Amino acid sequence: MDFMGAIEKRAKHKKEFRREILDAARDIFISDGYDGFSMRKLAGKIDYSPTTIYLYFKNKDDLLFAICEEFFEQFSAQLNNIRSVSQDPVETLRQGCLYLMNFGLQNPNQYKLIFFTKSVYGSREELVEKESMARNTYLVFKEIVQDCINAGKLQEIDVDVIVDILAIASHGVIAKNIYCVKFSKERSDIVAHTLVDVLLRGLQK
Amino acid sequence: MDFMGAIEKRAKHKKEFRREILDAARDIFISDGYDGFSMRKLAGKIDYSPTTIYLYFKNKDDLLFAICEEFFEQFSAQLNNIRSVSQDPVETLRQGCLYLMNFGLQNPNQYKLIFFTKSVYGSREELVEKESMARNTYLVFKEIVQDCINAGKLQEIDVDVIVDILAIASHGVIAKNIYCVKFSKERSDIVAHTLVDVLLRGLQK
DNA sequence: TATCTATTATTAACAATGTTAACAATAGAG
DNA sequence: CTCTATTGTTAACATTGTTAATAATAGATA
Numbered sequence: 071m072d073f074m075g076a077i078e079k080r081a082k083h084k085k086e087f088r089r090e091i092l093d094a095a096r097d098i099f100i101s102d103g104y105d106g107f108s109m110r111k112l113a114g115k116i117d118y119s120p121t122t123i124y125l126y127f128k129n130k131d132d133l134l135f136a137i138c139e140e141f142f143e144q145f146s147a148q149l150n151n152i153r154s155v156s157q158d159p160v161e162t163l164r165q166g167c168l169y170l171m172n173f174g175l176q177n178p179n180q181y182k183l184i185f186f187t188k189s190v191y192g193s194r195e196e197l198v199e200k201e202s203m204a205r206n207t208y209l210v211f212k213e214i215v216q217d218c219i220n221a222g223k224l225q226e227i228d229v230d231v232i233v234d235i236l237a238i239a240s241h242g243v244i245a246k247n248i249y250c251v252k253f254s255k256e257r258s259d260i261v262a263h264t265l266v267d268v269l270l271r272g273l274q275k
Numbered sequence: 276m277d278f279m280g281a282i283e284k285r286a287k288h289k290k291e292f293r294r295e296i297l298d299a300a301r302d303i304f305i306s307d308g309y310d311g312f313s314m315r316k317l318a319g320k321i322d323y324s325p326t327t328i329y330l331y332f333k334n335k336d337d338l339l340f341a342i343c344e345e346f347f348e349q350f351s352a353q354l355n356n357i358r359s360v361s362q363d364p365v366e367t368l369r370q371g372c373l374y375l376m377n378f379g380l381q382n383p384n385q386y387k388l389i390f391f392t393k394s395v396y397g398s399r400e401e402l403v404e405k406e407s408m409a410r411n412t413y414l415v416f417k418e419i420v421q422d423c424i425n426a427g428k429l430q431e432i433d434v435d436v437i438v439d440i441l442a443i444a445s446h447g448v449i450a451k452n453i454y455c456v457k458f459s460k461e462r463s464d465i466v467a468h469t470l471v472d473v474l475l476r477g478l479q480k
Numbered sequence: 481t482a483t484c485t486a487t488t489a490t491t492a493a494c495a496a497t498g499t500t501a502a503c504a505a506t507a508g509a510g
Numbered sequence: 511c512t513c514t515a516t517t518g519t520t521a522a523c524a525t526t527g528t529t530a531a532t533a534a535t536a537g538a539t540a
Contacts, residue, residue, distance in 0.1 A: 084487095084488095108525085108526065108527085109526085109527065109528085110525085110526075110527090118489080118490095119489070119490055119491075120527085120528085121489080121490070121491085121528085121529085122488075122489060122490080124528075124529085125487085125488065125489080129527075129528075130527065130528090185450070185454060186391050186450065186454060187454075227469060231465060231466055231469050234451065234466050235466060235469060235470045235473060237447075237451075238444065238447035238448055238450075238451050238466070238470065239443065239444050239447055239470070240447075241446075241447040241450055241451065242442075242443035242444055242445075242446040242447030242450070243443055245390070245391065245443070245446055245447070245450060246439065246442075246443050246446065249390060249391060249392075260436060261436055261439050261440060261443070264432060264436050264440060265440045265443065265444070267477070268440060268474060268477035268478055269473060269474070269477060270477070271476070271477040272472070272473035272474055272475070272476040272477030272478075273473055273477075289516090289517095292517095313496080313497065313498085314497080314498065314499085315496080315497075315498090323518080323519095324518075324519055324520075325498085325499085326499085326500085326518080326519070326520085327517075327518060327519080329499075329500085330516085330517065330518080334498075334499075335498065335499090
């Protein structure tokens, strides 16, 4: 691609092109993971030079952050949906945990990026401090736990500790699935369900 | 360092030098983590050229693998020790879980390398299939769980599922600590203890 | 209409990475 | 004394993320 080629590319509007880059980046990211992703590969896919991307995103992390935020949007919406539908708070919590796990199992690369890479969310102060869809999702989850406490269903443990425990456990299942090649989908499901059962059994009065 | 300089370095024996590289590598690794580690940095520290390292280790992963194995040696020994001392099997299991968590919290970089990086243990077929200290440690942990089952203390759940659940949960606590900057030592301890309590409460009959 | 400026693209380059190829020089075996 | 294996080295390659310098157009302004 030379300067003559660039002339034909001038028509696109900023927002549309940003969208296009994002979509291409997500495709690469989903199929090749964090390690397989590179700015040059992305540039090749959208048929632009690598530096062009820097006109639309500050750097690699900024781009990956945008991708993750879109996933959290989806996640947060679904979590809210679960909460509004269900009646029994403990059952809602169970559903929420299972959905969290399932979400991670379905989107390992994004989950990996979000939780197992400091560069994107970690380096940005702290997930909880910065306004983000990731933070929103966390807060919705916390509300679900608080509902259970308000209903007098759980042992008297600090709500934040309970949230951590449940998130951490879900976390672990997904990590196991990501990093253990031989951990099958069926196996993951069994372990996920059993783990949630054990946790809720241990948490309830 | 030129060829003349190399002459003075010829005296060292293979094994000793391998040891020396390993120690230097571990130092860098502990202080700078996986991302901060590089073959060139290591070469600079031991005052040899980068290529020399390749005479003693196949590649970067091979070197990091060796470091991790040494940590597991330590870990496995301590786990065996806990098992031989304690009488009550459930209490042994509790100690084992807490030790696992504590080990991870104390050695975040190694833990990260072992469990959150496919390149070292993951790419080597599978941790469970290959003979390694990591595998030994796993087996000791499994025996502790089996002791509890044999004593009739736990619900009737497959031993491998229980092992996974406990390992996964411990895993999660450590991951949280590694990737959340604001997750303090005190907080980690509270969550770790509460999590183990909840799990054992949920697992027992 | 002519010109100036901001935008959008490019190429070239830098520094860092893991790793390999080619080469040098010694130690020890025959 | 000579040959060979061992143990080093330098130079180079192909990546990576990112920045600097530059070109060319679109749109605003005179």
